[in-house]
Amino acid sequence: MKVIHEFPRSVQEIENTFIPLADGIQLAARIWMPEDALENPVPAILEFLPYRKRDGTSERDALTHPYYAGHGYACVRVDMRGSGESDGILEDEYLKIEQDNALEVLDWITTQPWCSGNTGIIGISWGGFNGLQIAARRPPSLKAIVTIASTDDRYSDDIHYMGGVMLDDNLSWGANMFAFNSQPPDPAIVGDRWQELWMARLKANDPWVLNWLEHQRRDTFWQHGSVCENYDDIECAVYAVGGWADGYSNAVPRLLANLKSPCKGLIGPWAHKYPHFAKPGPRIGFLQETLRWWDHWLKNESTGVMDEPQYRVWMQNSNDPLPYYKERPGRWVAEPSWPSPRIKDETWFLNPNSLSKKARRSESLLIQTPQNMGTRQGEWVLFGLDPDGPADQRQDDGASVVFDSEPLDKSLEILGAPKLRLRLSSDQPNAFIAARLNDVAPDGASTRVTFGVLNLTHRDSHENPEPLIPGKIYEVCLPLNDIAHSFQPGHRIRISLSNTLWPLLWPSPEPVTLSFESASSELTLPVRTDPSGDDELTPFAAPESAPPQSTTQIQPESFSRWVERDEANGTTRANLLIDTGLLRLDSHGWEHGSISRETCEITDKDPNSNKASIHWTMRFRRPEAGLDVRTETYSSLRSTPTEFLFTASLEAFEGEERVYFNEWKKSFPRDLN
Incomplete structure (x- = not known):
C-alpha cells in the first residue's frame, strides 16, 4: 500500500478532547482536520465506536482519518460511553442511549467553527451497524454514510444466531466484550481519575451473554437496532460495503433492494477489514473511492460516483481450498x-x-452426521490476516450427505443467494439442517463457496418458532449466503447436507436423524448470464493511506488453530489461540496486549457433552505513571437437553495484587435452540 505524506491541505490533530453530553457524561474524541479549517470550514466524518481510540483502533485510524482530513474533512473518532477515556458505563450493544449520544455528538460537531454543517458517518462492524441505526434517526446534518461489514438484521444475520441456530460466536463475542469492558483508561488523558473510572467499569461489567441467552428467538430485543424493521427510516445516502470472506456480506444486496434513499453496494473478496488493507486481496484504493462519495454528498461536487453501476462485486474464480489467501483470483x-x-x-x-x-x-x-463434523469450516467472522477460513471440505463432505453434478462443460457464474427447497422429516422435535455449496476440482479438492443453516423449528418464523412433529414431512426453504462465484469447466457443483456443524453451531438438544426426500428437493442457483459492461468498468485506484503509527513490539505475537482427537474416549477438541504480544505506541508510550484462548470440546454421539471455554488476558502498562494492570476473564457454556449453563469470572490486578474479583453462574431454558 502506497503511503501518502503530502496532502492537498495540511493536517492538524487534536489528540484528545472531551465532548459534553446533556446528562453530564463526557465522551473522549480524537480529531483530525485541515490546519485552515477555522478559516475555511469543512464537512465532518464521524466514527463512533467502543474499541478505544487510544489503542484498539489507533493503527487503522492513523491510516484512514488523516488521509480524509488532508482532502478537506474533519474526522472525529469518538469513544462511546464507558469505553476508552470516555465517562460512563457500556451496558450492551446498540442500545438506544448509544444512538442518543451519537445524535448529541453530531449536534456538537455541527456547532464547531471548523465544521461546514454537513456530516457523514463511516464505520466497520459495530461502527457500520450504528451508522445505519443513527441514519434511521434522521439527524438533519447527516447527508451520507459508509457502512462496512454490517447488518440490517441483528437476529437473523449477526454473530449471535444464524438461521435461528445459536452460533458458538454468541459466546466468543460475548467473552470478547467481557474482556474489553475490563480495560482501564489511560492516566495520560484522564489523570488520577483512571482508577475510579476503571473500578466503576469492573463493578458494572456483567457479561452480555446473560442478556443474549434470554433472547433465543427474534423478539423486540433483536428488532431494536435492526433497520430492516423499516428501511424507509433511512433517508440519507448509503454506501454499503462488504467482503465475501466475511460473515457480514448479505446486508449489502438487501439494503440495495430495500432502501429508497440513494445507495450503492460494493463487495470484494475481503475478510472483516477496511478494503484498503484487507486480505484476501486484491485491495483497492478505498480511501480514494470513498472520497468521491464524500465529495459528492457532503461537498456537492461532481465526481461521477452516482453515474456508475449500483452494485459492484468481485466475481471469484475456482481456487484451491485454503484457510488463508493473500489474494483470490477473479475479476470485478x-x-x-x-x-x-x-x-x-x-x-x-x-x-x-x-x-x-x-x-x-x-x-x-x-x-445423521457425527457430532464433531465441521472442524474444517473455520471461523464465522474471518479477519483474513491469519489462517482462520474454511479449509478443504473433503473431510466434512465425507461425513455429510452429498450431491455432485457431472463435470461442467463450460463455466457457470452465480451472483446472489442460492436457495434450497427441501422435503424432510425429523425424529426429534428440535433439529437443524446445514447446507454447503462447494466447488469440487478435478483432483477432488472441495472449496466451500457459500453455506446456510436453518433451525427447523424456525421454518416459518424466527419470531414464533414451533416444535417439529416427529415423522411429519415438511417442505422448507433454506437460503444460503449471497456470493459471486465462477465454477470453471471440469469442476463439479456439490451440495453437502448435515445436521451438525461443530464447533460453528451449537448442537441440537438430542441426537437427530433427518429423513430427506431426495428428488423432491431442489437447488436454485442465481445464474449471471449477461456480462456486458464488465470490461468497461473503471478500475479502482491502487490502495493508499496516511503514514502508519510508530510502534515497538515488546513481546512477540502468535496465532494458532488446531484440532485434537482422543480416540480412547471419543472426544474432539478444537483450539484457538490469539496472542497480540505486548505493543508500545511510540508517540505516547502506552503499552498494551492481550491473549485469547478458546477451546470447544465434544464427545461422540452426545450433543450435550459440548463445552466452550474462553479465557482472555488483557494487559496495560504506563511505566512513568506506575500503571501495570492485568485482567483475567473466563467464560464457559455447556448445555443439557433443556438448559444452557453459563459461568464466568473476572479478576483484575495492579501489579501482582488482585484488586477485584467477581463470578457469575446462571442457567437458561433452551427455547427451541
Missing part, C-alpha cells in the same frame, strides 16, 4: 441495479447421489 463485475433482471434462476434437483437439471426417482435418505 457490476450490475446496473439490484435486484438485477440479468440474474436468472436455474434449478438443479437433488437426485440420489447426484445433482442434475432433471429430476429422477426419489429416495428417502438419512442425515
